[in-house]
Amino acid sequence: xxxxxxxxxxxxxxxxxxxxxxxxxxxxxxxxxxxxxxxxxxxxxxxxxxxxxxxxxxxxxxxxxxxxxxxxxxxxxxxxxxxxxxxxxxxxxxxxxxxxxxxxxxxxxxxxxxxxxxx
Amino acid sequence: xxxxxxxxxxxxxxxxxxxxxxxxxxxxxxxxxxxxxxxxxxxxxxxxxxxxxxxxxxxxxxxxxxxxxxxxxxxxxxxxxxxxxxxxxxxxxxxxxxxxxxxxxxxxxxxxxxxxxxx
DNA sequence: TCGTATACGGAAAATTTTTTCGGTATTCTG
DNA sequence: CAGAATACCGAAAAAATTTTCCGTATACGA
Numbered sequence: 086x087x088x089x090x091x092x093x094x095x096x097x098x099x100x101x102x103x104x105x106x107x108x109x110x111x112x113x114x115x116x117x118x119x120x121x122x123x124x125x126x127x128x129x130x131x132x133x134x135x136x137x138x139x140x141x142x143x144x145x146x147x148x149x150x151x152x153x154x155x156x157x158x159x160x161x162x163x164x165x166x167x168x169x170x171x172x173x174x175x176x177x178x179x180x181x182x183x184x185x186x187x188x189x190x191x192x193x194x195x196x197x198x199x200x201x202x203x204x
Numbered sequence: 205x206x207x208x209x210x211x212x213x214x215x216x217x218x219x220x221x222x223x224x225x226x227x228x229x230x231x232x233x234x235x236x237x238x239x240x241x242x243x244x245x246x247x248x249x250x251x252x253x254x255x256x257x258x259x260x261x262x263x264x265x266x267x268x269x270x271x272x273x274x275x276x277x278x279x280x281x282x283x284x285x286x287x288x289x290x291x292x293x294x295x296x297x298x299x300x301x302x303x304x305x306x307x308x309x310x311x312x313x314x315x316x317x318x319x320x321x322x323x
Numbered sequence: 324t325c326g327t328a329t330a331c332g333g334a335a336a337a338t339t340t341t342t343t344c345g346g347t348a349t350t351c352t353g
Numbered sequence: 354c355a356g357a358a359t360a361c362c363g364a365a366a367a368a369a370t371t372t373t374c375c376g377t378a379t380a381c382g383a
Contacts, residue, residue: 091339094319097255099308100232100301102315108227110341113219127360136216141341143361153314163350164359174311181303182219188300189218192293195272196221200213210369229371246330260371262331282380283329 090148106152107178111137112145116175116182119155124168154178209267225271226297230256231264235294235301238274243287273297 095101107113111134118133119125127146131139146169149155154175160166214220226232230253237252238244246265250258265288268274273294279285 094315096312096316096320098233099312100236100305102308102312103304104227104232108223113223114217117219138342139360140343140362144341147361153318159360162359163348164357165348165361167360174314177311178307181300181307184300184303185222186219188297189221192296193215193218193221195293196213197215199272201215257372258330259332259373263371266331278330281329282378283327284331284378286330 094152103178103181106154107181109145109148111142112149113182113185115142115145115149116154116171116178117186119169119171119175120179120182122171122176124158124170126166126168130169149175213271222297222300225273226300228264228267230261231268231273232301232304234261234264234268235273235290235297236305238288238290238294239298239301241290241295243277243289245285245287249288268294 092105095105107116114134114137115130118130127139127142130146131137131142134142146155146157150157150169154172156170156172158168158170160168211224214224226235233253233256234249237249246258246261249265250256250261253261265274265276269276269288272291275289275291277287277289279287
């Protein structure tokens, strides 16, 4: 495997289980990108999340495939092509992603005022 | 400050903002513990989350105070006593915590079968 | 006086995640 | 033939988080 996650999915507590599936830096954003069920190539995902390095998207997509949140379809073409698509299990997390998105929008100003350093 | 978080609250995207407030290992659990609005001493929180070291609870509680999710009240007594309590802002995250808790309960079996290693 | 109890924090080690860099493979185009 | 295009991965470096260990302060009770 490309990169072995050190901390496995947490089976000790339901809350930690859910968190452990999405807490890596970009996983929640990846689910948000894939929400429409449209299959996307990793390069498209990268265009939407330009701050993430392609390598880390690769690593996190692989983990999400392993966890069953996303599928990967590899087309035996040259140059190679593969597409990622959200699964039903992944979709079932979208209400949580939506709630976090909305919370972030609703409370953005508080944190902007608190933490945005003017330079 | 006790320990300086290296990655500050993320102001670039509402979803990342919300995630950045709760993605540390125990913050979601701490919010869950404090949900009833009862003030708790750090030793009580530790008793409820025995897998977390007292030090990391200390660090994460301090960050949550800084972020406005929790308040700390210090009683000028000896031996010292202080209590943590969830704020209104912290409470506004509880529906998200609840949704994650429920998702984890609903999908626990999938991951238990997938990842639970029998020894 | 000495040990206990309590909350906390400094510092370094250990662990984990993310970044950086560079390489593989293959077909088509110029 | 050289280079582009694409997805991917190994390895090491860098960065971030968590753990471990130990010390502070102080009043009380034995």
